[in-house]
Amino acid sequence: MDRIEDIWDKGNAQISNDKTLTTEYIVKSISESSISITSKLPKIIWFGIFSSVIGGIILIFNLFFYINNKSILFVIIGLFVIEICIFSYLLVQLRTVRIIDTKNSNLKELLIYKIKYLNTQFQLALHCVALSIIIVTFTINLTMENSDGIFELRKVLILSMFYLFVYLINIFLYKTIHNVYVRQLENALHNLKENTLRSFSKELKKHKQIRRIIGAIVIIILVIGIFVLIIKTGN
Amino acid sequence: MNNDPLTEIFIEKISENNGIIHKVCNIYCNNPEEKKDMMQEITLQLWKSFPNFKEKSKFSTWMYRVALNTAITNIRKSKTSPIFEAFSEKQYDIVEKEDIPTLDAEINKLYKVIAKLNDVEKGIILLYLEKKSYAEIAGIVGLSEKNISVKIVRIKAKIKQLMS
Numbered sequence: 001m002d003r004i005e006d007i008w009d010k011g012n013a014q015i016s017n018d019k020t021l022t023t024e025y026i027v028k029s030i031s032e033s034s035i036s037i038t039s040k041l042p043k044i045i046w047f048g049i050f051s052s053v054i055g056g057i058i059l060i061f062n063l064f065f066y067i068n069n070k071s072i073l074f075v076i077i078g079l080f081v082i083e084i085c086i087f088s089y090l091l092v093q094l095r096t097v098r099i100i101d102t103k104n105s106n107l108k109e110l111l112i113y114k115i116k117y118l119n120t121q122f123q124l125a126l127h128c129v130a131l132s133i134i135i136v137t138f139t140i141n142l143t144m145e146n147s148d149g150i151f152e153l154r155k156v157l158i159l160s161m162f163y164l165f166v167y168l169i170n171i172f173l174y175k176t177i178h179n180v181y182v183r184q185l186e187n188a189l190h191n192l193k194e195n196t197l198r199s200f201s202k203e204l205k206k207h208k209q210i211r212r213i214i215g216a217i218v219i220i221i222l223v224i225g226i227f228v229l230i231i232k233t234g235n
Numbered sequence: 236m237n238n239d240p241l242t243e244i245f246i247e248k249i250s251e252n253n254g255i256i257h258k259v260c261n262i263y264c265n266n267p268e269e270k271k272d273m274m275q276e277i278t279l280q281l282w283k284s285f286p287n288f289k290e291k292s293k294f295s296t297w298m299y300r301v302a303l304n305t306a307i308t309n310i311r312k313s314k315t316s317p318i319f320e321a322f323s324e325k326q327y328d329i330v331e332k333e334d335i336p337t338l339d340a341e342i343n344k345l346y347k348v349i350a351k352l353n354d355v356e357k358g359i360i361l362l363y364l365e366k367k368s369y370a371e372i373a374g375i376v377g378l379s380e381k382n383i384s385v386k387i388v389r390i391k392a393k394i395k396q397l398m399s
Contacts, residue, residue: 104288
């Protein structure tokens with residue numbers, strides 16, 4: 001036996017005398033909340049779910065306000081469909097994020113799964129959260145600016161700035177998680193097997209391109225929407 | 236909570252194998268505060284994963300798997316943890332691991348040397364020193380047995396060099 005193994009065995013004998021892991025300690029530990037990074041993610045998703053529910057309820061109220069205004073009614077129905085999609089997607093993500101730490105797989109599989117999840121599905125979930133906040137704001141705006149079934153959009157600049165601010169928060173959240181956590185996972189995967197990360201980086205790039213295309217379409221629709229609303233309301 | 240049979244079985248099994256949690260925490264943590272947090276998190280993750288334990292492997296092997304997965308992928312590492320230089324954006328200064336008062340100087344020296352390894356190397360050498368077979372180590376970390384044997388030779392050489 002080598003010297004390292006001898007020293008280790010001596011240490012094992014001393015560790016076995018450590019009595020800190022008592023029954024009381026175990027019971028206390030399993031009733032505490034987790035301190036893992038992923039345990040904080042459901043809070044963000046819950047916020048998005050809450051916003052989408054609130055948004056959906058306000059949209060239903062707006063249906064009655066704008067029942068005679070076909071163009072606005074069309075916007076409300078469209079937003080309601082988007083809210084349902086966001087709500088469903090975030091519910092699925094909530095379940096995924098809750099069990100992510102208890103996946104009974106080996107280290108390599110777990111690292112790959114977490115890196116892929118945080119770079120793809122979770123990033124999309126963050127966009128959904130941001131979009132649901134924007135829809136809530138817009139629906140509140142619809143209710144407040146209602147003038148006998150006619151929508152009078154005011155303070156366009158403030159509203160646009162708010163939308164931009166919400167998306168900046170979204171980017172900040174993602175960057176924070178990415179820089180402190182995903183990079184750590186990527187380092188571990190690289191240390192485990194050098195080529196593994198490179199082998200699925202193409203897949204992640206493809207996802208990034210799809211995300212950019214969807215993002216561009218959403219921005220174009222938003223800009224056209226605001227432009228049309230400005231012309232329609234004459235502000 | 237103590238009356239729940241699942242909880243009682245869990246407590247019994249964890250108490251029998253509590254050395255595993257201590258060893259993983261000693262290897263991955265540089266000070267008592269970090270160790271306290273990690274011990275709690277590993278115990279919690281073991282509890283959450285316990286219903287998934289299918290007895291296909293030994294309980295201790297399953298415990299190592301969950302404990303190492305938690306230590307490497309769940310907790311944000313402090314700036315004191317060594318990371319792969321070429322792949323990280325910045326190189327952190329590695330703060331020396333604090334001595335564990337209950338252990339001899341020689342053992343503390345070995346822990347300090349192991350602390351200089353990266354997270355994956357720490358896990359592999361821990362499993363090797365705990366006399367796990369190459370097949371078991373390969374199953375826990377997800378590499379082939381051949382890869383594991385190569386890595387162990389390299390890690391041991393690194394440790395010997397740092398010890399001398």
